[in-house]
Amino acid sequence: xxxxxIPQPMQVYTQDMEVVQAGGKNVRKLIxxxxxxYPGIKDVLVEGDRLRPGVAIVLDGKISQLxxxxxxxxxNEVVFIPAVSGG
Amino acid sequence: MNNPEPLAKEFRVLGTRPIxxxxxDKVTGRALFSDDFxxxxxxxxxxxxxxxxxxxxxxxxxxxxxxxxxxRAVVTGADFPPIESKMMSQGVAGMINxxxxxxxxxxxxxxxxxxxxxxxxxxDNPHVAEEAVNLIKVEYELLPPVMDxxxxxxxxAPVIHEDFYPGAFILPTEKYLPNATRMQMGSGDLEKGFxxxxxxxxxxxxxxxxxxxxxxxxxxxVKWDENNHITVWTATQGIFNLRDLTAGVLLVPxxxxxxxxxxxxxxFGGKERMYLEPIAAMLSKKSHHAVKIALRRDEVLRATGxxxxxxxxxxxxxxxxxxxxxxDLHLAYEAGAYAGGPIFLGAISSTSRYNIPNIQINGFDVxxxxxxxxxxxxxxxxxxxxxxxxxxxxxxxxxxxDIIDFRMKNLTKTGDLLVAGFxxxxxxxxxxxxxxxxxxxxxxxxxxxxxxxxxAYTMWxxxxxxxxxxxxxxxxxxxxxxxxxxxxxxxxxxxxxxxxEALGIDVEHVTASxxxxxxxGFSLPTVGSRTTYATGAVIYDIAQEVLGEMSARVxxxxxTDSELVIVDKGVFSNKEDANLTMSxxxxxxxxxxxxxxxxxxxxxxxQSFIPGTCVHLTDVEVDPETGKVxxxxxxxxxDVGKAVxxxxxxxxxxxxxxxxxxxxxxxxxxYDAEGHLxxxxxxxxxxxxxxDIPMIETVILESPNPAHPYGVRGCxxxxxxxxxxxxxxxIHDAVGVxxxxxxxxxxxxxxxxxxKQAADA
Numbered sequence: 001x002x003x004x005x006i007p008q009p010m011q012v013y014t015q016d017m018e019v020v021q022a023g024g025k026n027v028r029k030l031i032x033x034x035x036x037x038y039p040g041i042k043d044v045l046v047e048g049d050r051l052r053p054g055v056a057i058v059l060d061g062k063i064s065q066l067x068x069x070x071x072x073x074x075x076n077e078v079v080f081i082p083a084v085s086g087g
Numbered sequence: 088m089n090n091p092e093p094l095a096k097e098f099r100v101l102g103t104r105p106i107x108x109x110x111x112d113k114v115t116g117r118a119l120f121s122d123d124f125x126x127x128x129x130x131x132x133x134x135x136x137x138x139x140x141x142x143x144x145x146x147x148x149x150x151x152x153x154x155x156x157x158x159r160a161v162v163t164g165a166d167f168p169p170i171e172s173k174m175m176s177q178g179v180a181g182m183i184n185x186x187x188x189x190x191x192x193x194x195x196x197x198x199x200x201x202x203x204x205x206x207x208x209x210x211d212n213p214h215v216a217e218e219a220v221n222l223i224k225v226e227y228e229l230l231p232p233v234m235d236x237x238x239x240x241x242x243x244a245p246v247i248h249e250d251f252y253p254g255a256f257i258l259p260t261e262k263y264l265p266n267a268t269r270m271q272m273g274s275g276d277l278e279k280g281f282x283x284x285x286x287x288x289x290x291x292x293x294x295x296x297x298x299x300x301x302x303x304x305x306x307x308x309v310k311w312d313e314n315n316h317i318t319v320w321t322a323t324q325g326i327f328n329l330r331d332l333t334a335g336v337l338l339v340p341x342x343x344x345x346x347x348x349x350x351x352x353x354x355f356g357g358k359e360r361m362y363l364e365p366i367a368a369m370l371s372k373k374s375h376h377a378v379k380i381a382l383r384r385d386e387v388l389r390a391t392g393x394x395x396x397x398x399x400x401x402x403x404x405x406x407x408x409x410x411x412x413x414x415d416l417h418l419a420y421e422a423g424a425y426a427g428g429p430i431f432l433g434a435i436s437s438t439s440r441y442n443i444p445n446i447q448i449n450g451f452d453v454x455x456x457x458x459x460x461x462x463x464x465x466x467x468x469x470x471x472x473x474x475x476x477x478x479x480x481x482x483x484x485x486x487x488x489d490i491i492d493f494r495m496k497n498l499t500k501t502g503d504l505l506v507a508g509f510x511x512x513x514x515x516x517x518x519x520x521x522x523x524x525x526x527x528x529x530x531x532x533x534x535x536x537x538x539x540x541x542x543a544y545t546m547w548x549x550x551x552x553x554x555x556x557x558x559x560x561x562x563x564x565x566x567x568x569x570x571x572x573x574x575x576x577x578x579x580x581x582x583x584x585x586x587x588e589a590l591g592i593d594v595e596h597v598t599a600s601x602x603x604x605x606x607x608g609f610s611l612p613t614v615g616s617r618t619t620y621a622t623g624a625v626i627y628d629i630a631q632e633v634l635g636e637m638s639a640r641v642x643x644x645x646x647t648d649s650e651l652v653i654v655d656k657g658v659f660s661n662k663e664d665a666n667l668t669m670s671x672x673x674x675x676x677x678x679x680x681x682x683x684x685x686x687x688x689x690x691x692x693x694q695s696f697i698p699g700t701c702v703h704l705t706d707v708e709v710d711p712e713t714g715k716v717x718x719x720x721x722x723x724x725x726d727v728g729k730a731v732x733x734x735x736x737x738x739x740x741x742x743x744x745x746x747x748x749x750x751x752x753x754x755x756x757x758y759d760a761e762g763h764l765x766x767x768x769x770x771x772x773x774x775x776x777x778x779d780i781p782m783i784e785t786v787i788l789e790s791p792n793p794a795h796p797y798g799v800r801g802c803x804x805x806x807x808x809x810x811x812x813x814x815x816x817x818i819h820d821a822v823g824v825x826x827x828x829x830x831x832x833x834x835x836x837x838x839x840x841x842x843k844q845a846a847d848a
Contacts, residue, residue: 007507063552
């Protein structure tokens with residue numbers, strides 16, 4: 001099971017849990033699994049067939065470029081964060 | 088996770104100080120800036136701007152303007168295709184509401200700030216265009232303006248947008264307040280944390296809207312031809328960003344838009360978006376001429392993105408041994424007329440440099456009747472640090488601890504979890520603090536009355552993400568590096584240096600340039616201190632491919648296997664025969680007979696959230712009669728990973744510090760009660776000059792960044808962050824008053840001193 005850190009505004013969907021576990025060979029499947037245990041969380045993260053604009057995925061401390069297609073393993077830790085721009 | 092190891096290798100090129108290739112052209116006026124650019128059939132555009140901060144547009148009559156001799160075209164919002172208010176994703180770089188971008192370029196139904204574009208005119212010369220603009224009649228229905236975050240967040244505040252997308256962060260989709268949305272982050276248990284504290288400090292702070300203050304205005308030339316192709320010649324931070332936004336607003340294919348970058352006369356985040364191109368393009372389409380629009384300074388200040396004014400409330404708790412145990416922050420940032428200000432970056436930079444086990448950050452992105460806020464070099468961070476570093480200073484002094492020792496007790500180190508929820512990438516924060524403490528400035532005696540010393544510490548995170556580049560090897564041994572990140576700070580030379588280092592040749596043989604959107608592949612804009620780092624990383628990778636191809640050519644010449652050919656410092660040799668060598672130049676001379684010149688192109692995404700640290704130390708003298716603050720001494724310490732060109736790095740440190748000092752002491756927009764900007768000139772919007780500031784000393788630290796082959800960290804933004812807090816702490820050290828409002832102009836300092844004197848009496 002992949003470890004998922006839940007940002008504070010989304011913990012309302014995970015019964016205030018900051019860290020949860022879920023399976024899935026990629027981020028898309030992971031989110032689908034999260035939705036089964038924590039209904040409503042998918043709508044925050046996914047829009048149509050893509051990661052919701054403005055959401056980025058940090059995989060083991062590094063930002064993923066692959067969005068929902070990012071492959072996962074049980075050793076991975078995933079964090080969902082806002083996408084950013086700079087100055 | 089361990090601190091980064093020092094780089095073992097010695098560099099031949101990195102760390103030297105070659106003369107920048109664009110320097111001579113820039114100081115002799117030969118460099119081609121946007122205002123120097125002309126086309127034979129070019130005509131001139133001017134823009135009519137709203138004189139009101141908030142109003143409905145009831146009607147626009149352009150007939151008199153169109154009838155003026157010399158006028159070739161007139162446009163209003165009605166000439167532009169309707170855009171749904173939809174989010175245009177830019178991958179990990181964020182998202183943009185293209186509907187808001189279109190509306191900001193030219194208003195359709197409502198004007199949302201003093202200076203909002205309402206119509207455009209193109210004419211044979213700028214004077215006719217200006218006269219025509221003044222003939223356009225607009226009927227407005229005035230609405231109450233909302234000019235600051237606290238007014239905007241009141242429950243009964245006038246509503247600026249009935250509906251708006253919450254902005255670039257994870258949120259429920261409903262609005263939190265009439266003109267604001269909320270972002271939250273944090274961890275732990277605040278109540279428990281504050282219960283453990285031996286000392287608690289709670290303070291409120293405000294700051295004004297400020298402008299990036301680039302010396303060059305916004306100027307663009309656009310041609311929309313009969314084949315539905317649009318070409319833009321302008322100074323921009325992001326050629327692909329500008330291409331995509333122009334295409335998105337005008338509803339043309341992205342491949343039909345070409346952006347040609349010109350020299351940039353300062354930007355600092357303010358030229359990363361788009362203002363003029365849709366109007367210039369539509370005027371070009373209607374007139375069948377290229378159209379140039381050049382903004383006056385007052386237009387730049389009224390209508391191009393400044394940086395957020397703020398209201399910040401913070402509460403920190405610590406134990407008597409100096410351990411921070413809890414922090415509660417409310418950060419309200421102006422977003423301007425449309426959602427999407429720097430709230431996320433402000434929030435993560437507010438406290439990431441300290442380990443605080445119990446922390447809650449409530450960040451508010453607040454819509455007000457001001458121009459849309461744009462990034463200004465570490466967007467959001469100076470305002471947050473102004474608050475937090477003063478409270479840290481106050482806690483340390485209350486506990487009678489050395490101000491560096493207090494910070495060292497709570498430092499975020501490599502691997503520690505950041506407030507955003509992921510671990511801090513490798514960086515040596517302890518060495519930064521130890522270096523500052525050992526520096527002579529830290530212990531030099533202050534010799535006069537009303538003098539004080541202050542310090543502020545920041546950790547900022549540079550971006551990485553996508554960059555593209557191309558390296559061409561010529562038969563005469565010269566090398567051409569072409570990239571797609573505009574040069575704002577000498578990055579062409581840093582690309583040439585990194586290419587020379589990687590190829591093992593002298594930098595004199597390398598020329599670097601910036602191509603247009605049809606020349607080289609996609610790069611994100613020159614933003615977020617990413618360019619030397621991310622584009623340098625892809626240049627390194629391409630150089631390895633080049634050396635591989637050159638090795639194959641050498642193998643061909645030697646009639647041997649390519650596995651036997653090795654290359655080091657520009658010399659190719661044979662593993663099995665020490666007498667067989669060829670120099671880089673000699674291989675180049677044989678390119679035509681071994682397959683032709685070599686060109687390699689590649690794209691790469693580099694890691695983001697690379698930490699960089701910075702400490703500023705300053706001595707000030709305060710005149711208690713006038714409140715004027717003179718800076719006596721200023722030292723900047725910054726960890727840049729590896730300084731590719733130390734002159735440029737020092738320039739970034741000093742330049743950013745000066746901007747932060749201006750923010751701290753002088754700069755701020757002044758609006759009247761109706762929402763009109765009253766100081767829309769550089770005479771009244773007071774930026775520091777060389778007469779205001781002493782020489783800024785710089786100390787470069789290098790804890791290598793493992794995510795870059797040469798250890799480079801981004802360095803362009805960090806030094807704008809600490810000055811307001813460092814100066815505020817120095818003012819307190821000098822005269823015993825805490826300044827809670829930026830800019831800390833003389834009348835405010837004077838008032839604070841008088842208030843203290845009255846309280847002490």
